[in-house]
Amino acid sequence: MSRRLLGTLPRRSRGRRGWGALLAAALVAGALLGAPTAHAATAPSDVAEQLHLKAREAYEAKQLKRAIELWREAYDAHAVWKYAYNLANALREDGQYAQAWDYVGRAEALGVPDEYAAYVLDLRSFIRAELTRDHALLTLTVDPPDALVIRNGAVWPAPEPDPTRDRPAPREMWTRDAASEVVVSKDGYVPQTLAWRHGDGVHERRVVLLPVPRPGTLSVSGTPVGAVIVLDDEPVGSLPALRLPVDPGKHVLAARAPGYVIERRPITIESERELHVDFTLEPEIALGSRADLATPGWIVVGSSAALIMVGAGFTGWADNTATDLADLNASAPGSVDYDTYRRRYDALRSDFDTRRDVGAVLLGIGAAAAVTGVVLLVIDATRDDAPRQAVLPLAAITPLPGGASVSAGVAF
Secondary structure, three states: OOHHHHHHOOOOOOHHHHHHHHHHHHHHHHHHHHOOOOOHHHOOOHHHHHHHHHHHHHHHOOOHHHHHHHHHHHHHHOOOHHHHHHHHHHHHHOOOHHHHHHHHHHHHHHOOOHHHHHHHHHHHHHHHHHHOOOOEEEEEEEEOOOOEEEEOOEEOOOOOOOOOOOOOOOEEEEEOOOEEEEEEEOOOEOOEEEEEEOOOEEEEEEEEOOEOOOOEEEEEEEEOOOOEEEEOOEEEEEOOEEEEEEOOEEEEEEEEOOOEOOEEEEEEEOOOOEEEEEEEOOEOOOOOOOOOOHHHHHHHHHHHHHHHHHHHHHHHHHHHHHHHHHHHHHHOOOOOOHHHHHHHHHHHHHHHHHHHHHHHHHHHHHHHHHHHHHHHHHHHHHOOOOOOOOOEEEEEEEEEOOEEEEEEEEEO
């Protein structure tokens, strides 16, 4: 590398970065002078090489825009590492750091000879230092690597293959955005959306797509023939046999038929596995407890309360009559003659017996009705869809000397 040529290269002193510009200029000089045109397997075409020579002339003449244009044409005509490297350095001098970073990566992917590897690394470090002042470097590793990546509505392409790497290189991008919405998708995989908030500096993320779960198989059999099979509230077939693919996960399976009790079962379908379910529907019973029992239950409870209150009233009335009898006995004899006493006693005694018996009967019936109403309410609250026989409250009142006997029960 000659000092004469080094002096012809443009030096853009930018304060404390002047030495960096000088270093980059020296690197370009090395690439322009010392780099072999290419290895035999990747020898540039004559057209591309002519464009390269014209770009060198424009660069040395400080026609930076023209040099960038010519090196870009040379690279597009034939992708050679030295074209990418020189274009990256020219873009750096023009302040287009993000594009310069991209072409440094392309130069490395094309295979930089060992004697120039240090130049490329130095240029990359210089560009990186400039970009990190007001950019964010996003590094995204995607598995599988060939998945489609959309960032903020635009395709984020994968880097060019590098034969020297065991695994594909991650996607890299410089941006001034403060946030990115990244959508990663690929046929046969579950897509993912990444809400990525980032500031200036280096940020790394990894996204791993999971394969779309393969459906499992649901096999259903049973009776009666013609019963409708419902999966997650959607009819899917009928008995006696049914077989269909179902997405993995938790579901609710049901079977229904007119005149039969509906049967529901929670099921779990596993990927690529078969689940067999058998239904045997039970006929509905005409007097089953599936009818509304709460309404008659509350009616019976209310009626029992009224009967008990009236019965208590008659009982109290009988107690008052008993008091009158006691007073009459305490005042006789002497206050009244015997015949008058006897008539009054017989009348009070008849009233007492009648009121006591009526009160006892009403209290017994009210108690039996209360028990029946409570039983109906409990059954209505705790029953399930299984058929039951009718609930029949039974009550019997047997007159007895001086009162009555009340018996009650419930038959299921």
